[in-house]
Amino acid sequence: MDVFFAILQVASLILILALLYRPLGDYMAHIYTSRKDLKVERGFYRVIGVDSRVEQTWQSYLRGVLAFSVVGLLFVYLLQRFQAVLPYSLGFPAVPEGLSFNTAASFVANTNWQSYSPDLTMGYTVQIAGLAVQNFVSAAVGISIAIALVRGFTRRESATIGNFWVDLTRGILRLLLPLSVIGAVVLLASGVIQNFNGFTEITTLSGGIQNLPGGPVASQEVIKNLGTNGGGFFNANASHPFENPNAWTSLFQNVLMLMIPFALPRTFGRMVGNHKQGYAILAVMGTIYIASLTFLTLFELNGAGTAPQLAGGAMEGKEQRFGIFASTLFGSTSTLTSTGAVNSMHDSYTSLGGMMPMINMMLGEVAPGGVGSGLYGMLVLAIIAVFVGGLLVGRTPEYLGKKIGPKEIKLASLYILVTPTIVLLGTALSFAIPAVRADVESTSIWNPGIHGLSEVLYAFTSAANNNGSAFAGLTANTPWFNTALGVAMLLGRFIPIVLVLALAGSLAAQDKIPATSGTLPTHRPQFVGLLIGVTVIITALTYFPVLALGPLAEGLQ
Amino acid sequence: MSSPRSGIPHYWVALRAMIVLTAVLGVGYPLVITGIGQLALPAQANGSKETVDGDTVGSALLGQSFSDADGNPLPEWFQPRPSAAGDGYDGGASSGSNYGPENADLIAAIEERKAQIAEFNGVNPDDIPADALTASSSGLDPHISPEYALMQVERVAAERDLAVEDVQILVQSHIQARDLGYLGEPTVNVLQLNIALESFKA
Structure with a gap:
């Protein structure tokens, strides 16, 4: 009976996403291809000094992205440093330098790793004017990059790939903001709080004292999920009842996290003029999603391990209103997108269950991935897949009428090497540098033994892949982790962006070549299978050794 | 540039x-x-507060502790789950325990809770449901499972000189089904149950 409810839960999620796929995907295609500016947009372009009719080369587009992100980084950094003098800071002092850097990097990179406990660190002004603003804009940046790459496929002998400022503006004003207003009202009606009350001390029923927190939570909760950001208003993130009061809001937040990433293949299909290409990408994302969710649910349901067996179920770190099924659904969605929000504590999952969020992130956040980053990550893997397919049959690879030459392959290969390098290097350095190791082992690691290694591996996997979830027992508010994870998040976000925009520029500059009998069709089940294979094998080959040292070793004890 | x-x-x-x-x-x-x-x-925007005689006694969404100053559970109240938020149900420090499945401290804590709850309620340790033995994710979980609520009926009834059947009916009437009939798990809201219990006595 329980399993029936679980299947019904997933079925209703799939139904909602299926209903959204065409209208939302087509709407996004319209937003990013329309030639008309709204009146309010024209005013905005005048204020910031941009001519919306002029397109940019990939280099100029990239400079816009980087300039905007550097300014965002400084904004969030300075807001934290000056917290003590800001209104509604709840009496919290200025955030220290290292933590301010880490947090600024984290929110600008659409990661939302939190080395701090928000309950004890962040006042309302930093949350709404710093962190939530980045929740909007970093998401809009991600979608812009994906759209720029798709334009690379659609254009012939073009020197330009769009205008970053226009893409950014439209993504915010026409997509994220309206959806957020609607979503925030739904969350409000379902019990999520929205006030500026600060803490209210009350006498409990049995005569004790409790501090009830307040805060503008609903407005932030919605964009945290919709923009696949994940940074909780509270330390307990989406398991805090004020963020996620019931199983219905939990399902709704799953929809928010998945709606844009899963609809972007439709946008892609529409823009390249062949919906079947979109369905192929969707099939790859959906298959991996369902498979991963099934594994995690089975592991948690099985409840292996000493503590879960003793307790009679894997309920440590899970809320009663969610139980196993709504917890594993949220955990899978959150780590298969680049959200990183949690409604249960991944550190307390069973050993093999805790490995699944790690694997989800190690896949490179592509099933369906973050807003925009999921699509561009998957398209890079598609390029690798047609290359592999070409090698197998001895033909020159091409994708969507574009030749995949040495330059494209180099860029795609570099792309898939960046995050594993950061993850493995960061984890290794944490144990290889004697002074760092001593600090990591004595201060940061919470669970001793093998599980401690998993905590560090999880942290770098999460940071480099811009997820932001954690094995949260790890104390990351230390000089080493604030610095190393901050750098990992920035490199893990912006090096891939540079490569993707270079790829977009290179593809846009090419003419289109007609499909021949030698062209590998990229809209059939055969290609879907090939792309799933490439995605999984690359990840497995890269990460199997380190997984064997961590969660696999723990789970197979 | x-x-x-x-x-x-x-x-x-x-x-x-x-x-x-x-x-x-x-x-x-x-x-x-x-x-x-x-x-x-x-009501929602300000935290779904619960009041008794006009005084706010908590939020329907946030769990609170029913223990004495030393942290010992008060037998006349239905008890919530173990909490890792501060010293327990600290509304300003939401948190799970983050203990891994093989953590010795967690294993010891579960053993201890099992013995304590069995003795406290006079029940077989093997019958205690998992939610009663484990700390939640937020540390502010307002709910317990219907099984754990029903397990506490006899103790609460005895402490309050109430008929077991009456308390049993009270608990039954506070069991919340799954959301929309199929989402999440059945729950009992501990604060709301205890508020009803208190007014039942009056």
Whole structure:
């Protein structure tokens, strides 16, 4: 009976996403291809000094992205440093330098790793004017990059790939903001709080004292999920009842996290003029999603391990209103997108269950991935897949009428090497540098033994892949982790962006070549299978050794 | 380093864009949502507070402890799950325990809780449901499983000189089914149950 409810839960999620796929995907295609500016947009372009009719080369587009992100980084950094003098800071002092850097990097990179406990660190002004603003804009940046790459496929002998400022503006004003207003009202009606009350001390029923927190939570909760950001208003993130009061809001937040990433293949299909290409990408994302969710649910349901067996179920770190099924659904969605929000504590999952969020992130956040980053990550893997397919049959690879030459392959290969390098290097350095190791082992690691290694591996996997979830027992508010994870998040976000925009520029500059009998069709089940294979094998080959040292070793004890 | 129009540097465009966007998304948007919440949905927006005789005694959404100053559970109240938020149900420090499945401290804690709950309620340790033995994710879980609530009936009834059947009926009437009939798990809200219990006595 329980399993029936679980299947019904997933079925209703799939139904909602299926209903959204065409209208939302087509709407996004319209937003990013329309030639008309709204009146309010024209005013905005005048204020910031941009001519919306002029397109940019990939280099100029990239400079816009980087300039905007550097300014965002400084904004969030300075807001934290000056917290003590800001209104509604709840009496919290200025955030220290290292933590301010880490947090600024984290929110600008659409990661939302939190080395701090928000309950004890962040006042309302930093949350709404710093962190939530980045929740909007970093998401809009991600979608812009994906759209720029798709334009690379659609254009012939073009020197330009769009205008970053226009893409950014439209993504915010026409997509994220309206959806957020609607979503925030739904969350409000379902019990999520929205006030500026600060803490209210009350006498409990049995005569004790409790501090009830307040805060503008609903407005932030919605964009945290919709923009696949994940940074909780509270330390307990989406398991805090004020963020996620019931199983219905939990399902709704799953929809928010998945709606844009899963609809972007439709946008892609529409823009390249062949919906079947979109369905192929969707099939790859959906298959991996369902498979991963099934594994995690089975592991948690099985409840292996000493503590879960003793307790009679894997309920440590899970809320009663969610139980196993709504917890594993949220955990899978959150780590298969680049959200990183949690409604249960991944550190307390069973050993093999805790490995699944790690694997989800190690896949490179592509099933369906973050807003925009999921699509561009998957398209890079598609390029690798047609290359592999070409090698197998001895033909020159091409994708969507574009030749995949040495330059494209180099860029795609570099792309898939960046995050594993950061993850493995960061984890290794944490144990290889004697002074760092001593600090990591004595201060940061919470669970001793093998599980401690998993905590560090999880942290770098999460940071480099811009997820932001954690094995949260790890104390990351230390000089080493604030610095190393901050750098990992920035490199893990912006090096891939540079490569993707270079790829977009290179593809846009090419003419289109007609499909021949030698062209590998990229809209059939055969290609879907090939792309799933490439995605999984690359990840497995890269990460199997380190997984064997961590969660696999723990789970197979 | 120039934007498409009139040679304005990207950084200058970015700075102006960030100022405007911060005003719109960081000030205007949350204030509008706050306005909607405070005007149209004030009960939810302010934390679904529970009152007794006009005094706020907590939030229906947040668990609270029913223990004495030393942390010992008070037998006349239904008890919530173990909590890792501060010293237990600290509304300013939400947190799970983050103990891994093989952590010796967690294993010891579960053993201890099992013995304590069995003795406290006079039940077989093997019958205690998992939610009673484990700390939640938020440390503020307002709910327990119906099984754990029913397990506490006899103790509470005895402490309050109430008929077991009456308390049993009270608990039954506080069992909340799955959301929409199929989402999540059945629950009992501990604070709401205890409020009903208190007024039942009166």
